[in-house]
Amino acid sequence: MSGILTISRLGAQGDGIAETGQGQVFVPFALPGEKVNASLDGKKADLVSVIEPSPLRVEPPCRHFGDCGGCALQHLEETAYREWKREKLVEALRSKGLEAPVDDLVPCQPHTRRRAAFTARTTDKGVLLGFNAALSHRIVDVEECPLLLPSIVDSLPLLRDLTALIARSFKPFRLNVTHTASGLDVAAEGSGSLEGKARQAVVEFVVRSGLARLSIDGEIIVEPKKPLIMAGEVAVLPPPGAFLQAVAEAETTMAGLVGAHLAKAKRVADLFAGVGTFALRLARNGEVHAVEGDAAAIASLDRAYRFGEGLKKVTVEKRDLFVRPLTFKELDATFDGLVFDPPRAGAEDQAKQIARSQVRFVAAVSCNPVTLARDLRILVDGGYRITRVVPVDQFLWSPHLEAVALLEKPRKRR
Numbered sequence: 001m002s003g004i005l006t007i008s009r010l011g012a013q014g015d016g017i018a019e020t021g022q023g024q025v026f027v028p029f030a031l032p033g034e035k036v037n038a039s040l041d042g043k044k045a046d047l048v049s050v051i052e053p054s055p056l057r058v059e060p061p062c063r064h065f066g067d068c069g070g071c072a073l074q075h076l077e078e079t080a081y082r083e084w085k086r087e088k089l090v091e092a093l094r095s096k097g098l099e100a101p102v103d104d105l106v107p108c109q110p111h112t113r114r115r116a117a118f119t120a121r122t123t124d125k126g127v128l129l130g131f132n133a134a135l136s137h138r139i140v141d142v143e144e145c146p147l148l149l150p151s152i153v154d155s156l157p158l159l160r161d162l163t164a165l166i167a168r169s170f171k172p173f174r175l176n177v178t179h180t181a182s183g184l185d186v187a188a189e190g191s192g193s194l195e196g197k198a199r200q201a202v203v204e205f206v207v208r209s210g211l212a213r214l215s216i217d218g219e220i221i222v223e224p225k226k227p228l229i230m231a232g233e234v235a236v237l238p239p240p241g242a243f244l245q246a247v248a249e250a251e252t253t254m255a256g257l258v259g260a261h262l263a264k265a266k267r268v269a270d271l272f273a274g275v276g277t278f279a280l281r282l283a284r285n286g287e288v289h290a291v292e293g294d295a296a297a298i299a300s301l302d303r304a305y306r307f308g309e310g311l312k313k314v315t316v317e318k319r320d321l322f323v324r325p326l327t328f329k330e331l332d333a334t335f336d337g338l339v340f341d342p343p344r345a346g347a348e349d350q351a352k353q354i355a356r357s358q359v360r361f362v363a364a365v366s367c368n369p370v371t372l373a374r375d376l377r378i379l380v381d382g383g384y385r386i387t388r389v390v391p392v393d394q395f396l397w398s399p400h401l402e403a404v405a406l407l408e409k410p411r412k413r414r
């Protein structure tokens with residue numbers, strides 16, 4: 001069934017929302033104020049044509065937009081896009097009764113993302129390498145991507161050849177590609193086990209091609225060059241497939257905000273520390289205790305600290321912070337500053353412990369405004385005051401948003 005709809009606003013995922021007699025209908029790639037022709041299937045609709053376009057509609061920069069599931073909003077004018085993204089954070093905070101001061105969005109430039117999680121697959125007709133179509137397992141084979149650093153896009157033909165060499169079946173698998181100072185670091189997951197001559201051929205290919213490293217399911221197959229990344233001035237050798245902030249400039253912004261807020265703290269806890277994005281920068285100023293659940297990541301942080309120069313003491317602890325958050329007693333015994341940067345699920349139990357602590361300066365970094373708002377509510381109920389919240393765009397044209405919230409707990413009167 002198809003129908004004519006008028007779009008009233010943008011939803012949280014970037015879809016246009018039309019109010020109808022049957023309730024809300026979500027129309028991907030439609031903008032507020034537009035009259036559109038859409039084919040309807042319950043609450044979901046497909047855009048057939050735009051009858052009256054919004055003045056905010058612009059030409060998408062990528063030929064794959066609309067098919068590739070990576071981007072939702074390339075067709076919206078830049079200022080309106082930024083305001084929509086910032087509003088997602090404001091709305092999440094408001095829904096928890098938090099009227100915190102929220103900065104303008106720190107924008108993200110095209111061609112800056114240093115990591116790509118491609119889906120790859122060999123077929124009878126050749127290799128598919130790209131991103132999944134929205135809500136689908138179909139691979140959109142990409143020729144370009146205006147999000148990614150040119151070093152990754154320029155390597156697409158090479159990565160296709162690599163896919164053909166490592167794939168052990170026609171099953172799709174993940175190809176994580178990271179730009180590093182020494183070349184691309186490629187981590188395949190699920191491509192199958194490489195043995196004998198096939199493995200030797202892959203090793204020779206990687207050496208010839210100038211890639212820094214290839215690993216498959218966590219095993220390093222060949223590492224012609226150490227794929228180093230910088231945490232401020234400290235070089236880090238991340239384990240295969242480790243978490244890294246997607247855009248180096250966004251990471252620098254976030255680390256700058258966290259560092260400035262914790263500048264007066266002499267003993268800082270970095271919770272969900274990863275390979276040391278914050279810890280290794282904060283250690284220029286004060287002692288840091290870094291806590292992380294992934295053994296390989298924390299080992300990499302430790303190694304970077306030992307080879308790093310000009311750093312105050314950094315201690316590391318492998319710990320599952322969902323199961324065993326640092327208690328308020330542990331926090332009070334040692335720290336006057338803290339940063340926590342959990343996965344999308346947030347850090348509810350850890351936030352409850354921080355809320356009970358007297359740690360003066362706290363920075364919360366998050367890639368999910370909803371769980372961030374929940375955790376901030378806990379901290380505010382525990383006596384913290386939010387001094388600033390900064391939305392940082394790291395996932396251009398997508399609904400995903402990074403944010404840094406800065407909090408302080410007034411000293412107790414004696």
Ligand SMILES: C[S@@+](CC[C@H](N)C(=O)[O-])C[C@H]1O[C@@H](n2cnc3c(N)ncnc32)[C@H](O)[C@@H]1O
Pocket residue numbers: 243244245272273274275276277278291292293294297319320321322323341342343
């Ligand atoms: C969003 S990343 C942040 C990493 C680091 N702060 C950075 O900026 O690169 C979240 C980190 O939390 C870690 N993590 C996930 N679940 C955890 C848990 N239950 N306990 C401790 N760490 C966990 C992940 O391994 C990952 O390194």
